[in-house]
Amino acid sequence: MAAEVLDGKITAAKLTEEVKKEVAEFRERFGIGPGLTVVIVGEDPASKVYVSRKHKACIDTGINSEVIRLPETTSQEELLATIDRLNGDQAVHGILVQLPLPKHIDAEKVLEHIRPDKDVDGFHPVNVGNLCVGRENLVPCTPYGIVKMLEMNEIAIEGKRAVIIGRSNIVGKPMSMLLLARNATVTVCHSRTKDLAAVCREGDILVAAIGKPQFVTKDMVKPGATVIDVGINRVGDRLVGDVNFADVAGTAGHITPVPGGVGPLTIAMLLHNTLKAAALQCK
Numbered sequence: 001m002a003a004e005v006l007d008g009k010i011t012a013a014k015l016t017e018e019v020k021k022e023v024a025e026f027r028e029r030f031g032i033g034p035g036l037t038v039v040i041v042g043e044d045p046a047s048k049v050y051v052s053r054k055h056k057a058c059i060d061t062g063i064n065s066e067v068i069r070l071p072e073t074t075s076q077e078e079l080l081a082t083i084d085r086l087n088g089d090q091a092v093h094g095i096l097v098q099l100p101l102p103k104h105i106d107a108e109k110v111l112e113h114i115r116p117d118k119d120v121d122g123f124h125p126v127n128v129g130n131l132c133v134g135r136e137n138l139v140p141c142t143p144y145g146i147v148k149m150l151e152m153n154e155i156a157i158e159g160k161r162a163v164i165i166g167r168s169n170i171v172g173k174p175m176s177m178l179l180l181a182r183n184a185t186v187t188v189c190h191s192r193t194k195d196l197a198a199v200c201r202e203g204d205i206l207v208a209a210i211g212k213p214q215f216v217t218k219d220m221v222k223p224g225a226t227v228i229d230v231g232i233n234r235v236g237d238r239l240v241g242d243v244n245f246a247d248v249a250g251t252a253g254h255i256t257p258v259p260g261g262v263g264p265l266t267i268a269m270l271l272h273n274t275l276k277a278a279a280l281q282c283k
């Protein structure tokens with residue numbers, strides 16, 4: 001039996017269509033569009049691709065988009081000064097500093113410098129704290145997109161066992177909070193987890209956010225489980241996830257592909273968060 005493939009492009013297109021309508025209403029009401037500014041430091045080729053995708057998605061949705069490109073040699077002070085300016089700019093409702101940042105810059109300091117109500121990534125400690133206490137305000141785009149994907153495909157979360165591999169601040173931790181809030185029983189695994197395969201096999205929902213190409217194999221998957229692949233790994237000229245798709249597809253009930261799974265949803269949720277941030281600031 002082959003798993004049903006969850007098409008992230010279709011789900012993302014539906015979500016984007018909704019945001020587009022609300023953006024038009026926002027423009028009508030306030031006379032300006034929601035505005036996103038993305039700051040990219042340095043020349044990382046993958047980052048450039050993601051940033052141009054985000055920019056295009058904004059333009060297609062009616063969101064004002066500006067990209068600030070700073071050289072690799074930008075100092076931390078210069079970057080913080082740029083954020084100060086954006087924090088005070090009324091036309092900028094969302095600020096996203098593309099990660100990773102060059103090594104000489106303290107990313108944590110930078111993310112904490114963004115005004116929480118403009119933090120469309122949901123990485124600021126204030127937004128993280130809100131999420132932890134059950135107030136979902138500006139929620140990290142990738143895990144939020146995964147929840148939307150499950151909901152729109154009518155995959156139940158309540159009462160299910162959810163296993164997350166990876167405990168990053170960007171995916172694993174916020175994912176655990178979102179699933180817990182929806183009444184899943186959540187286990188977060190990481191590099192020190194003992195008997196990882198056995199733990200993973202308990203998951204009705206298995207989220208792979210490890211950063212290792214094709215790490216998840218069928219012996220780690222409960223038959224019929226929903227497998228969500230958050231990985232994006234470039235292997236030669238091919239793009240593969242953290243899940244060995246061909247191996248797992250025979251065991252899983254649902255599975256997301258890479259590309260075309262979680263990635264497009266991340267961008268759709270960024271649009272959603274930008275609109276939300278604009279609404280917070282203009283009400």
Ligand SMILES: Nc1nc(=O)c2c([nH]1)NC[C@@H]1CN(c3ccc(C(=O)N[C@@H](CCC(=O)O)C(=O)O)cc3)C=[N+]21
Nearest residue numbers: 050053096097098099100121259260261263264266267
């Ligand atoms: N502050 C910050 N916020 C982020 O949200 C953020 C970031 N930094 N740094 C990098 C990661 C990665 N990320 C992706 C977004 C879209 C796709 C995407 O659209 N992927 C497509 C195509 C992938 C491709 O062709 O390269 C897909 O999976 O189908 C992937 C990855 C956002 N990130």
